[in-house]
Amino acid sequence: MSSTEKPLIQIKGLYKIFGKTPQKVMPDVMAGKSKDDILADTGHTVGLQQIDLDIQRGEIFVIMGLSGSGKSTLIRHFNRLIEPTEGQIIVEGEDVMKLNEKELQDFRRHKMSMVFQRFGLMPHRTVIQNVAYGLQVQGVSKPDRDKKAADWLETVGLGGYEQQYPSQLSGGQQQRVGLARALCTDAEILLMDEAFSALDPLIRSEMQDQLIDLQEKLHKTIIFITHDLDEALRLGDRIAILRDGKLIQQGRPVEILLNPADDYVEAFVKDVNRARALTVDTVMKPQSCRISADTIGEAIMQMRQAKAEHAYYVNDDGYQGALRRDHLESVDSSQHGEAIDDSVLEAVPGIQSDALLEAVIPDTLEHELPLPVLDGDGEIQGELSRANLAEVLSDQSSAAVEDDTTGQDTPKDGDVKASA
Structure with a gap:
């Protein structure tokens, strides 16, 4: 994506205050008065304040936070199910x-589709009728x-379920119907509000895989x-974290982590x-030296020039090995004109740049030399060493030990894993 390409969606200076006279409360919000004080003094609830977001075309943008953080309020602003106070x-x-009622209706029908936490299916309609509902509203022939609708059901793995009713399906199957319905309208933008949080962990993981695919x-x-950081890290190209209606941080998963x-x-992020969350390309170092010479002697020259061990x-x-x-320099000079072969090569496996660190730990620990990191075309992008891996993973361990040894209060599980 070009860095000059304009964002598909821009949220600018968004505020939402719930109450009878929200505009009268705006000066207090602008002055920095706390959410609790505003509620106590005016009876108004500050839902969102000063939200600025740019969302790029084709990305999965995750908005996360605990219950009451404003994330569900925010997503309902995208299609004006909730009207902002300002922004x-x-x-x-x-x-x-600026859209009038008819324009807004068309916008919701064609531009954005929504997938709800509790599936939102109509129980009296068959599966295929549920999936086709958006097209029916658009006036598409039966x-x-x-x-x-049948094509989309096939895509989400529910071919053959067309004439079933929602009550005959499992929770995971119902959510697949909801996803197929959202996709069926060809809307460019999908809004997914806690779409998988009502599902059992195993089904939830399967739905995440399907969404990625x-x-x-x-x-x-x-x-x-x-509200789940593991889900956010797994799905998100970028993540925004809300607290009490404010945007606390946004960035790529690795930046937040x-x-x-x-x-x-x-x-x-502590726990x-x-x-399991970071990929190799997020922590790899630049490659030491890439040898394209044909002979041992030429390889020695290249490594000396690069000051590479x-x-x-x-x-x-x-990539061959x-x-x-020091091994090459120990070879008799009479052999320096010979081709590089298995006699001097060390079998160090290449690893994929998009692999999770968890998957490459065994190979990293098994080999003394750093492992070369390869892209999808087999080109070397960098390298991953034991020390590099230990540095990334031990930061976390050190922080945990420090918390335990200093006697400082650490956030409890309930503080960050509460359901929204």
Whole structure:
């Protein structure tokens, strides 16, 4: 994506105050009066304040926070199910606040689809009727909408369930119907409000996998609400964290995990298993040296020039193995004109840049040399060493030990895992 490409969605200076005369309370909010004091003094509830977000086309943007943080209030502003007290909601350059009733209706029917926590299915309609409902509202003919709905049911793994009723399906199957219904309208933007949180953990994990797989094919713009950081880290291209209606931090998962903005965010990330959350490309170091020479002598020259103690040998067939400079220099000079082969190569496996750290720990620990990191085309992108891995994973351990030994109060599980 070009860095100059405009965001698909822009939220600018968004405020929401619940109560009879919200505009009269705005000066207190602007002056920095606390949410609790405003409620006590005026009877008004501050739902959101000064929210500024840019959401790029084709990304999964996760909004997370605890119960009462404002995340569900925020997502309902995107399609104006809730009207803001102040602020702009701009989608593809169009200010949604300026749409009249008919334009807003068209916008909701064609531009954005919503997937709800409790499925939101109509019990008296069959599965295929539920999925096709949005197309029916759009005025699409029955044969066309049934064909399209059947295709989407097949896509989400529910082919053959067309004539069942929601009550005959499991929770996971019902949520797949909800997802198929949202996708069926061809809306570019999906709003998913705690869409998987009512599901059992195993089914929830399967739905997350399915959403990731679908997104690789569809490239929708997805705004996903959750109170669970593990889910946010797994799904999100970027994450925004709310607290008491304020935006505390936003960024890529690795930025939030390794550089929490404050104690609140740190409480979220403290117990996350980094090995399961971080990918190799987020923590790898630049590669030491890449050898493309044909002979041992040329490889020695390249490594000396690069001041490298180890290197990775690459030929037309891709990465072949690692070289140690001290080993090459111990080879008799009469052999320096010979081709690089298994006699001097060390079998150090390459690892994929998008692999989770958890998956590469065994290979990293087994080999003394850093492992070369390869992209999808087999090109070397960097390297991952034992020390590099230990540094990333031990930061977390050290912080936990420090909390235990200093006697400081640490955030309890209930503080960061409360359901929304």
